Amino acid sequence: MQTIITHNNSETQKLGEDLAKNILMSEFKDRAQVLGLTGNLGGGKTTFMQGFAKGLGIKEKILSPTFVIMKHFGNFYHIDCYRINKPEEILEIGFKEILAKPGNIIAVEWPEKIEKFLPKDMTYIDFEFIDDNTRKITYN
Numbered sequence: 529m530q531t532i533i534t535h536n537n538s539e540t541q542k543l544g545e546d547l548a549k550n551i552l553m554s555e556f557k558d559r560a561q562v563l564g565l566t567g568n569l570g571g572g573k574t575t576f577m578q579g580f581a582k583g584l585g586i587k588e589k590i591l592s593p594t595f596v597i598m599k600h601f602g603n604f605y606h607i608d609c610y611r612i613n614k615p616e617e618i619l620e621i622g623f624k625e626i627l628a629k630p631g632n633i634i635a636v637e638w639p640e641k642i643e644k645f646l647p648k649d650m651t652y653i654d655f656e657f658i659d660d661n662t663r664k665i666t667y668n
Contacts, residue, residue: 531666533658540572540663541579547667548583551633560632562647564639567655572663573637576655577606580635597621603631609638618642 534540565573578590656664
């Protein structure tokens, strides 16, 4: 476990960008890479994902997919399970197929809602709101 304190949005975005670059340099090409982002609303998940997408080379503006559940950019999938009521609902968007494709990078907000469909070896990133600017970010 590693814990990092960020003091503003730029630092949170930079942390996301650095993690994305590390993932791109890693040897995960034989499977999908899954990140589970946990924490309360306003905890910094979307801010982190903006930097993460930048680190992947994505130019589009990243907004939380809360109302559409999933946004897709090439081999990057940003999924927000906040509005999912039953875990099986995630299957309606082709989640098993997305997960099965080697090289996909999947970021899941509120992963606890679909835990039974997630790989056991995924990376969890927890966001804790400290104050208006400060976040405590812990990941394995």
